[in-house]
Structure formats: structure tokens, C-alpha cells
Amino acid sequence: MTHARITQFAADFTEKTLFKCLMVRLLKIALGEETEDISGMITEEMLEVDKELLQLAKANLEISGTTALVALIKNGILTVANVGDSRGVICDKEGKMLPLSFDHKPQQLKERKRIRQAGGFISFNGVWRVAGVLATSRALGDYPLKDKNLVIAEPDILTFDLSDLQPQFMILATDGLWDCFSSEEAVEYIKERLNEPHFGAKSLVLQAYYRGSVDNITVMVVNFKLKQVSSFGMNDW
Structure with a gap:
């Protein structure tokens, strides 16, 4: 799940490159060529992709x-790594939302x-922003803010035992959804539409759009x- 700002360059590069790199590393683990x-592994690959992205971004302005x-x-273990303000939630066996x-x-x-230790500042311009510009404090790309580490690409990672959760479904979405839906709302919305095409993903996108x-x-x-x-995404319309 990636989310572009200004152009698709960073999102497209990350989606294609990160997926391939993770698949290669998983294959090496399966073949016993590296420890599990x-x-x-996810942290290393995310930081490496960010490094490559920054080099390309600087060269292409x-x-x-x-x-x-x-x-x-x-x-049976679900590992979730997050950089930025896209968000994942799960509906457990009891129908409750778990972040x-x-x-x-x-x-x-x-x-x-x-951010302050790196010599930066945050200010409020509609929402709180790094250096008055960026509304998320971690991202891949955004090289003008990376030079002094005001924005970083290191992910936060959580793990979950699926045998304990016995989940019904999981939602992964960009912040355009979460600007209009709480995590609990989104889970309740999908619970009622899981039998729809796209398992309710299309309905959820459209509803977020209608909400503004x-x-x-x-x-x-x-x-x-x-x-x-x-x-389902806005580009699928």
C-alpha cells in the first residue's frame, strides 16, 4: 500500500521496487540462504528502497x-510495517477492531x-506539518526534508498471531480514507458489505469521497x- 503526493513517481517506484526486493529476500529465507x-528484513529493504529513491529523486528534481x-x-504470523499515515486495521473473531x-x-x-532534536520544527497549517510543509513525519522520498533527518523512512513494525485473532478481515488504506472514517467506523462499514464485489472496498472508497x-x-x-x-482506489474509477 503506497500513497503518492504531488506526483506518482515515489509511489510507483516504491511499489514496484519494494515488492520485488521483499520477494527476493523471502526466497533466500526459504532456501536457507539467510536467517529468518x-x-x-522489511526494515532493511524499506531503508534501501528509500536510499535508491532519494538518489533518483535528486537526479530528476x-x-x-x-x-x-x-x-x-x-x-501464521502477521507482520505489519508502517511508514507514514496509511493505516491497517483488523476485524477479529468477535467482530472488534484491532489497530x-x-x-x-x-x-x-x-x-x-x-524532529526538534534534528533541528527542525512543526507548525499548524490546517494540520500539523513538518517544517510547515509535510503532514506526515515519516515517508519514503521527500528528499528536501531528508537531508537533516526531519523526515525518516524507518518503519514501525508490529506482529500478530493469527491463530489467536482468528480474524474475519483486514483493511489497509491510505489517509484519504482515515480523514473521513475512524478505524472503528471502517470495520463496521466493511462488516456489513463483505459479501459485495471488492469485499466492500469500492463502497468504502466511494463513501469517503462522498464525505468530502x-x-x-x-x-x-x-x-x-x-x-x-x-x-479499489480513486484511479480505478
């Missing part, structure tokens, strides 16, 4: 950036402290009962 450390949300299931990630916002105490979301809206729903995935 899923969290460490691209200032776009992207969030990244990765969900990986291996041996899979936490948004990286500049006003959060940990993020605000890190002006940001990128992309929603992916993982139906654990059917073991199928469906996604």
Missing part, C-alpha cells in the same frame, strides 16, 4: 514522497521530539475466510 528475521504499509503473513499500525504524525510526542475526502483514497480488504484480497 522478517521485521529486520523530484520532490514527491510516499507512505508505505506492508502486511506479510508467514507461518495494526499507528499513524506517524508530527504532533506525536516521539515524532515531535525527534480530498486526498488519495485507496483501500485493500483481505478476506481471511475466503483467503482472497481485493482493492
Whole structure:
């Protein structure tokens, strides 16, 4: 799950490159060529992709950036890595919402402290922004803010045992959805529409648009009962 700002450059590059890199690393783990450390592997690849993206961005005068949300299931363990303000939630066996990630916002105490220690500042312009510009404190790309580490690409990673959760479904979405829906609202909305085409993802995107979301809206729903995935975004209209 990626989310573009200004242009598609950063999102397209990250989506294609990160997926390939993760698949190569997983193959090496399966072949016994390296030890299994899923969290460490995802962190390494995200930082490497960010490094490559920054080099290309500087060469092409691209200032776009992207969030990244990765969900990986291996041996019954769900690993979720988040950079930015895309968000993942899950509906457990009892129908309750469980957060899979936490948004990286500049006003959060940990993020605000890190930004100030790097010599930066945050200011309010509609929402809290890093250096008065960026509404998320972590991202891939955004090279003008990377030089002094005001914005970083290091993910926060959480793991979940699916045998304990026995989830019904999972939602991964960009912040265009979460600008209009709370996590609990989104789960309740999909619960009533899981039998629809796209498992309700299309309906959720359209509803966020009707509610006035002006940001990128992309929603992916993982139906654990059917073991199928469906996604829908504004570009699919």
C-alpha cells in the first residue's frame, strides 16, 4: 500500500521496487540462504528502497514522497510495517477492531521530539506539518526534508498471531480514507458489505469521497475466510 503526493513517481517506484526486493529476500529465507528475521528484513529493504529513491529523486528534481504499509503473513504470523499515515486495521473473531499500525504524525510526542532534536520544527497549517510543509513525519522520498533527518523512512513494525485473532478481515488504506472514517467506523462499514464485489472496498472508497475526502483514497480488504484480497482506489474509477 503506497500513497503518492504531488506526483506518482515515489509511489510507483516504491511499489514496484519494494515488492520485488521483499520477494527476493523471502526466497533466500526459504532456501536457507539467510536467517529468518522478517521485521529486520522489511526494515532493511524499506531503508534501501528509500536510499535508491532519494538518489533518483535528486537526479530528476523530484520532490514527491510516499507512505508505505506492508502486511506479510508467514507461518501464521502477521507482520505489519508502517511508514507514514496509511493505516491497517483488523476485524477479529468477535467482530472488534484491532489497530495494526499507528499513524506517524508530527504532533506525536516521539515524532515531535525527534524532529526538534534534528533541528527542525512543526507548525499548524490546517494540520500539523513538518517544517510547515509535510503532514506526515515519516515517508519514503521527500528528499528536501531528508537531508537533516526531519523526515525518516524507518518503519514501525508490529506482529500478530493469527491463530489467536482468528480474524474475519483486514483493511489497509491510505489517509484519504482515515480523514473521513475512524478505524472503528471502517470495520463496521466493511462488516456489513463483505459479501459485495471488492469485499466492500469500492463502497468504502466511494463513501469517503462522498464525505468530502480530498486526498488519495485507496483501500485493500483481505478476506481471511475466503483467503482472497481485493482493492479499489480513486484511479480505478
